[in-house]
Every structure is written in structure tokens, then in C-alpha cells.
Amino acid sequence: MDKTLDKISKGHYLKVLKLPSGDIKSQLIRLGISEGDKLKCSHKLPGGTIVVQKNRQEIAIGFDLAKKIKIHELKEK
Amino acid sequence: MKSDEIKVELKQINLETDLENKTKKIVLVGNPNVGKSCIFNFLSGMYVDVSNFPGTTVSITKGKYKNYELYDTPGIYGVGSFNDEEKVARDIILDGDIIINVVNALNLERDLFLTLQLIEMGKKVGVILNFADEIKKRKIKIDVKKLSELLGVEIIETAAIDKQGFDKIDFLINNAKVGIQNEEVLSLLKKISIQNIPQAEALLIAEGDANISSKFNLNINSSTEREKIYINRRNRVNEFVSEVEYEDSTKGEIFNLIGRISLNPITGIPLLIVMLTLVYFFIGKFVSQEIVDFTENKIGKEFFEYHTKSFVSKYSNTEILTQVIDENENIVDEKLFIFPNGADADPKLQNEFKSLSSKKNAVSEFTFYNPYIKLFFGEFGVITMTITYLLFLLFPLVIGFYLVMAFLEDSGYLPRLATMLDRAFNKIGLNGRAVIPIMLGFGCITMANITTRLLGTEREKSIVTAILQFVIPCSAQLAVIAVLLSGVGVKPMLIFISVIGSVLIILSTVLNKLLPGESSPLLIDLPMMRFPRFNNIIKKTFYRSWGFMKEAGFWFFIGALAVGILDLTGLLKLWQDFLNPLTVNWLKLPKEASTAFVMGMVRRDFGAAGLFELKLSAMQITVAIITITLFVPCIASFVVMLKERGLKEGLIIWLGTWVTAFFIGGLVAQIII
Numbered sequence: 249m250d251k252t253l254d255k256i257s258k259g260h261y262l263k264v265l266k267l268p269s270g271d272i273k274s275q276l277i278r279l280g281i282s283e284g285d286k287l288k289c290s291h292k293l294p295g296g297t298i299v300v301q302k303n304r305q306e307i308a309i310g311f312d313l314a315k316k317i318k319i320h321e322l323k324e325k
Numbered sequence: 326m327k328s329d330e331i332k333v334e335l336k337q338i339n340l341e342t343d344l345e346n347k348t349k350k351i352v353l354v355g356n357p358n359v360g361k362s363c364i365f366n367f368l369s370g371m372y373v374d375v376s377n378f379p380g381t382t383v384s385i386t387k388g389k390y391k392n393y394e395l396y397d398t399p400g401i402y403g404v405g406s407f408n409d410e411e412k413v414a415r416d417i418i419l420d421g422d423i424i425i426n427v428v429n430a431l432n433l434e435r436d437l438f439l440t441l442q443l444i445e446m447g448k449k450v451g452v453i454l455n456f457a458d459e460i461k462k463r464k465i466k467i468d469v470k471k472l473s474e475l476l477g478v479e480i481i482e483t484a485a486i487d488k489q490g491f492d493k494i495d496f497l498i499n500n501a502k503v504g505i506q507n508e509e510v511l512s513l514l515k516k517i518s519i520q521n522i523p524q525a526e527a528l529l530i531a532e533g534d535a536n537i538s539s540k541f542n543l544n545i546n547s548s549t550e551r552e553k554i555y556i557n558r559r560n561r562v563n564e565f566v567s568e569v570e571y572e573d574s575t576k577g578e579i580f581n582l583i584g585r586i587s588l589n590p591i592t593g594i595p596l597l598i599v600m601l602t603l604v605y606f607f608i609g610k611f612v613s614q615e616i617v618d619f620t621e622n623k624i625g626k627e628f629f630e631y632h633t634k635s636f637v638s639k640y641s642n643t644e645i646l647t648q649v650i651d652e653n654e655n656i657v658d659e660k661l662f663i664f665p666n667g668a669d670a671d672p673k674l675q676n677e678f679k680s681l682s683s684k685k686n687a688v689s690e691f692t693f694y695n696p697y698i699k700l701f702f703g704e705f706g707v708i709t710m711t712i713t714y715l716l717f718l719l720f721p722l723v724i725g726f727y728l729v730m731a732f733l734e735d736s737g738y739l740p741r742l743a744t745m746l747d748r749a750f751n752k753i754g755l756n757g758r759a760v761i762p763i764m765l766g767f768g769c770i771t772m773a774n775i776t777t778r779l780l781g782t783e784r785e786k787s788i789v790t791a792i793l794q795f796v797i798p799c800s801a802q803l804a805v806i807a808v809l810l811s812g813v814g815v816k817p818m819l820i821f822i823s824v825i826g827s828v829l830i831i832l833s834t835v836l837n838k839l840l841p842g843e844s845s846p847l848l849i850d851l852p853m854m855r856f857p858r859f860n861n862i863i864k865k866t867f868y869r870s871w872g873f874m875k876e877a878g879f880w881f882f883i884g885a886l887a888v889g890i891l892d893l894t895g896l897l898k899l900w901q902d903f904l905n906p907l908t909v910n911w912l913k914l915p916k917e918a919s920t921a922f923v924m925g926m927v928r929r930d931f932g933a934a935g936l937f938e939l940k941l942s943a944m945q946i947t948v949a950i951i952t953i954t955l956f957v958p959c960i961a962s963f964v965v966m967l968k969e970r971g972l973k974e975g976l977i978i979w980l981g982t983w984v985t986a987f988f989i990g991g992l993v994a995q996i997i998i
């Protein structure tokens with residue numbers, strides 16, 4: 249199922265399809281999040297702030313940014 | 326702590342003068358929280374901030390190691406110009422001879438991105454794979470030899486926290502070399518390198534760094550190359566990591582209970598409340614009452630000011646009113662000493678003064694008649710008042726606040742707090758990071774004004790600066806408010822909180838609408854939660870408090886001087902007369918209350934003490950505390966704000982607080998009194 253990152257629920261796995269362009273994309277790539285990556289949504293806070301986990305690293309992503317990240321939800325890891 | 330450590334001066338570097346220097350420069354570079362400062366401390370023997378929160382090392386620190394100059398840099402995820410920290414780090418990296426790249430072995434995928442970029446810059450690099458202790462604990466295996474072959478540079482393993490592996494650092498420095506270059510990136514660079522631009526600069530230009538391209542008078546606007554390079558680099562990093570890292574443990578996820586508890590609002594909010602309560606008891610009760618009462622009154626007033634003023638009174642026209650007070654605040658003895666030619670001219674009276682004023686519970690009030698003496702040593706004297714205020718009131722409070730911050734920071738709690746509160750801050754055009762300056766504001770607005778630097782955009786800095794000056798009461802002011810509110814029931818407090826809360830919401834909503842541009846979204850790396858190391862917290866608190874006093878102390882003196890001059894020239898009095906009708910008719914307060922507003926410009930708790938004696942009704946108290954909270958910041962935060970945010974913005978905010986304080990205060994007065 250394709251959707252934006254803000255729609256994911258806690259504990260689910262996802263694959264990043266498209267990041268928003270511009271500086272923020274570069275920042276995401278630096279932090280280790282790039283298109284094609286598999287991540288886990290480890291927390292979803294009320295209001296929509298998302299915490300994703302990649303290996304041992306956790307990154308918090310604000311709601312407005314999450315809305316701009318296109319993902320594909322994965323059934324299993 | 327050894328006393329000689331305290332004397333070490335941390336020098337901010339000045340790139341221009343250092344360029345001429347011939348000694349080789351070693352630059353420690355790495356992502357935030359990888360242990361750079363730990364390593365720097367060890368090598369240089371100097372102390373720098375060691376913390377567990379991204380974005381706390383704001384400036385570069387320079388030290389010495391053997392024959393090298395050693396630089397510690399703020400944590401960055403890549404070399405570029407996305408924010409101020411990056412720009413500072415970039416310039417020193419470009420200037421450096423040997424780059425020691427510190428890598429967190431637990432986060433190879435994130436950290437190696439920077440490593441590859443440094444190698445592509447053509448710099449001599451050596452890699453420190455830190456956190457070896459954690460790797461062992463988590464049963465992760467990294468094939469260091471293979472990684473070293475893939476990168477083409479030497480790698481050593483360390484556990485900086487236990488100083489393990491540091492004996493190999495010399496080997497690393499001596500064997501730093503240019504790593505293996507990527508063909509694709511090199512070919513992209515060829516176009517630029519033709520024009521005699523060094524490889525490092527060429528790479529940054531290709532990545533769209535406007536500052537560097539303008540340095541070479543190039544007009545490169547496209548960042549399309551950047552995306553190409555970044556994706557290429559990211560793919561290589563992922564490839565390398567999959568080749569060199571093996572996990573023995575079946576569970577690759579971090580099990581981090583407190584981390585989870587603090588993020589999940591159901592448990593996170595109660596945790597926040599517990600934490601704030603503890604902070605309140607520690608700072609609100611213990612530090613600001615017990616400790617400050619002792620330092621300000623006993624050391625500051627009774628010792629320092631008394632002796633300084635007595636000394637000055639020897640040589641200058643002085644009147645001293647000495648009162649001896651018993652436990653029940655009754656005056657048991659009192660005498661006015663008049664020394665028209667200074668106390669030394671009248672030894673007999675002087676002795677009498679000495680014996681009376683040295684009695685237990687004796688209070689002496691000095692009135693100087695020479696205007697200059699008054700300016701420096703009088704009630705609001707530049708020397709007497711500022712020193713008492715700075716050293717004996719503010720310093721203990723600042724230490725208390727930094728101690729709490731250090732604890733929260735090192736435990737890894739702060740970024741989680743920022744994450745939890747992010748959505749609430751979004752509503753007012755900020756992201757969760759803003760929680761840090763705002764929290765500090767309850768300690769000292771001046772301190773918080775400096776911390777706004779860590780925010781992502783100018784727009785966010787403006788909003789937070791305004792919120793700090795308008796609505797956040799600092800600890801000195803909170804103390805006054807607490808005293809005024811005690812014994813008048815809960816209604817005034819509820820009105821106070823709702824009025825200030827409304828102003829906060831209106832102010833930030835308006836600013837969010839008015840200010841151009843967009844605020845940056847939250848994008849923050851959450852470090853592991855861990856129990857902070859005690860001596861690290863103590864050291865950090867000490868150095869930060871000291872750093873704050875050095876940065877702000879001078880401005881407190883300037884502020885006091887400015888007000889002193891206003892006082893001497895009679896301008897202060899004029900201003901007070903102007904405020905009188907406003908105070909009486911519009912705020913419905915006794916005219917003496919206007920002193921609180923005039924003196925509040927100097928120190929937010931000043932003059933407010935005068936309100937205690939005024940026999941105000943509960944509703945008048947409500948109006949008074951609303952007005953003094955909204956009122957202008959103290960003179961030191963005003964000056965620091967001008968420095969941080971510029972003259973225009975600073976003045977607009979400052980004047981805005983005058984208007985808002987009187988407008989809202991009066992409005993409330995008209996309704997409730």
C-alpha cells in the first residue's frame with residue numbers, strides 16, 4: 249500500500265519511495281534515510297510526529313515533513 | 326576537579342590570523358555525540374563540553390597536542406552550509422591538514438556518510454571507530470580491516486569514555502592519508518577542478534555550496550549535482566556497511582525502556598510532570614530560596630556590599646542609617662550617621678558606626694552624595710549592585726539550571742522531550758527543539774536568548790526571542806510572583822495563567838502569520854538513553870555557567886551603567902512621573918507601583934519588592950503581576966537580545982513589551998477591579 253509517512257502506524261515496516269526535494273532531502277540522506285530504504289515506525293505520537301528506526305538508530309520526523317515523504321507499507325520485515 | 330583546570334581559557338579561533346600559522350592543524354570531525362569532545366579533552370588536556378544532545382557544541386575549540394594545533398568542531402552529519410554549525414565546521418575542515426574523523430561504531434550507516442565525504446574532499450583522513458565498549462556489549466562484529474581497505478585510510482578502535490585505545494591515536498595521526506576516490510564523483514569534479522580550485526572546495530561547489538562558489542566567483546545555482554553525489558555516496562555507505570558489519574545477537578533492535586517511556590505520551594507526560602516537580606523543588610525551593618538567600622544576603626549584601634560601601638564612605642560625603650533588628654523584625658536600635666567629609670574625618674563617629682553596624686542583625690543603608698560615587702557604589706551602583714546580582718544571585722541560579730540541563734542532556738532525554746512536544750510547538754510556528762531555550766528562560770532570559778542560536782531558521786529564532794521577552798517569567802521574577810500570590814487564594818493565579826497563556830498564543834500565532842518564510846520541521850536523531858556520568862555533569866555545568874558569566878556579565882555592567890546615568894540625569898524620575906497617571910488611572914494601582922515598572926527595566930524583580938508594602942487587593946495583585954510579567958526584559962537580556970537579533974528586531978520587541986504590558990494589564994484592570 250502506498251501512502252505518506254504520516255499515515256503509518258506504530259510497529260509497522262515501510263519502504264521509502266520518495267523524499268521531498270531540496271535541502272531537506274539532502275539532510276535526510278545524510279542521516280541515513282534515502283529512497284528505497286526499509287524502516288520501522290517505532291513510535292507515532294499523538295498529533296503525528298513519527299519516530300522511525302533504521303538498524304540501531306532512531307530518528308524523529310515532524311508531522312509536516314512526514315506528510316511529504318511517500319512510502320510503501322510492508323507486510324513484514 | 327583540579328584547580329588548574331579551571332583556569333584554562335578556551336579560545337575561540339579566529340580563522341584569518343590562524344591561516345598564517347605554520348603548525349599543522351588536526352581537526353576532529355564527526356556526527357554529534359560520537360565522542361569528539363571526549364577525545365579532544367584527552368589529547369589537549371583542556372575541557373570542552375561533552376554531551377548527549379545534538380547541537381550543543383556551538384563553536385570551535387582550539388587546543389594543542391604535541392606539535393599540532395587541535396580543533397574540536399560541532400557535530401555535523403555532512404560538510405556543507407545547512408546551518409551555522411556546519412559553516413563553522415566546514416571552514417575549519419577546509420583549512421585543516423589532518424582530519425581525524427570520529428565515528429560511532431553503533432551507527433555506521435549514518436556516520437560513514439561524512440567519512441566518505443571527507444575522503445572525497447581529498448583530505449588526509451584517519452578514522453577513529455569509537456564506542457568499542459558498546460559494540461562488544463551488543464555482540465556486533467565489525468571487520469575493521471576490510472573497512473579500512475574499502476576506504477583506503479587507517480582505522481583505530483577506541484572506547485573514548487574509558488580512554489581505551491587512545492595509545493593508537495599517534496599512529497593514526499602519523500598515517501593519515503588520502504583515501505580511495507570514487508571515479509564517478511571525480512569525473513563530476515573534473516569540470517570544476519580545471520579552474521585551479523582545490524579538490525575539497527570543488528566538491529563542495531559541486532554539492533551546491535553557495536558560500537564556497539561565491540568565494541571563487543562562480544555562479545552555481547543547481548543542486549542537482551548534489552543529489553547525484555549524495556545518492557551515490559549513500560549507496561556506497563550502505564554497501565560498505567553490509568560488507569563489514571555482522572550481528573551476532575538475534576535481536577538487532579535497541580531495547581531502551583526509558584527511551585520508550587519518555588516518548589509515549591501516556592507515560593511520557595507523567596514522567597515530564599515528575600521531572601518538572603523535581604526540578605521545581607531543586608531550583609525553585611532549594612537553590613533560589615536556601616542557597617540564594619545565603620549568597621545574596623549574607624555574602625552579597627552583608628559582607629561584600631557592606632565592606633565596599635563602608636570603605637567608600639571613609640572618603641566621601643555619606644549618610645548611613647544603621648538599624649538593629651530583632652527576630653520579630655522590630656527595630657531595637659537605630660542611628661543616623663552623617664559624614665559630610667567622609668568617615669575618616671570623624672574617627673569618633675566612625676568607631677561608633679563600626680560597633681553598631683557590626684552587631685548581629687544590623688542593617689546599614691548608605692546614601693552617597695557625590696554623583697559618581699552614587700553611580701558606582703549607590704543602591705543601584707554599577708559595582709555594588711551588579712556584583713551582588715551577578716555573583717550571588719544569578720550565578721547560583723544559573724548553576725542550578727545548567728545542572729538540570731546537563732542531566733537531561735546527558736541522559737538523552739532532551740531530544741525525546743523535543744519530539745514529544747513537537748506537535749504543540751508546530752502550532753506556533755516552531756518545532757520541538759524550541760523547548761530548550763524556552764525551558765532555560767524560566768531560569769534566566771539572558772541565558773535563553775543566547776541559546777536561541779541552536780534553532781534552525783531566523784524565523785524560529787525571532788519567534789522564540791519574542792516569546793521569551795514577552796511572556797516567560799525568569800526565576801527572579803517567579804520568586805516575586807510567588808510571594809505576591811501567596812495568601813490571596815487561587816483566583817488571581819488562575820487569571821494570571823490564563824491571561825499570560827492567551828498572550829502567548831496570540832503573540833506566537835501572529836508572529837507565525839506575519840514572519841516570512843517557513844519554519845524548519847523537526848528532524849532529529851535520538852541518542853541512546855543512558856545514565857549520565859556524574860563528573861561529566863559537574864564539569865559541564867561549571868564550564869557552561871562560567872561561560873555564561875563571561876558572555877553576559879559585561880552586559881550586566883553596561884546595563885547598570887546606562888540606568889545609573891538615567892538616574893543621575895533625572896531622566897528616570899521624569900519617566901516615572903510620566904508613568905504615574907497611567908499606573909493610577911489605567912492600571913488602577915497606587916502611584917508608587919510605577920517604581921516597579923521603572924526599576925523592572927534593570928532587574929525584573931527590582932522595585933517589585935516595593936509592591937509587597939503597598940497593601941494591594943487580590944485583584945490589584947493580579948494586575949500587577951500580569952503587567953510586570955509582560956513588561957520589558959531586564960537590561961542584560963535586552964542588550965544580549967540586541968546582540969543576537971540585531972538592533973531593529975530587538976527594539977521592536979522591547980517597545981512591544983511596553984505596549985503589551987500596559988495595554989493588557991490595563992484591560993484586565995478595567996474588567997476585574
Ligand SMILES: Nc1nc2c(ncn2[C@@H]2O[C@H](COP(=O)(O)OP(=O)(O)O)[C@@H](O)[C@H]2O)c(=O)[nH]1
Pocket residue numbers: 355356357358359360361362363364374375376377382400455456457458459483484485486487735858861
Ligand atoms: N559508552 C560510550 N560512551 C561514549 C564513548 N565516547 C563518548 N561517549 C559518550 O557519548 C556522549 C557524547 O560524547 P561527546 O564527547 O560530547 O561527543 P561529541 O558530540 O562528538 O563531542 C557523552 O555522553 C560521552 O560520555 C564511548 O566510547 N563509549
Ligand SMILES: [Mg+2]
Pocket residue numbers: 361362374375376382398399400
Ligand atoms: Mg562536542
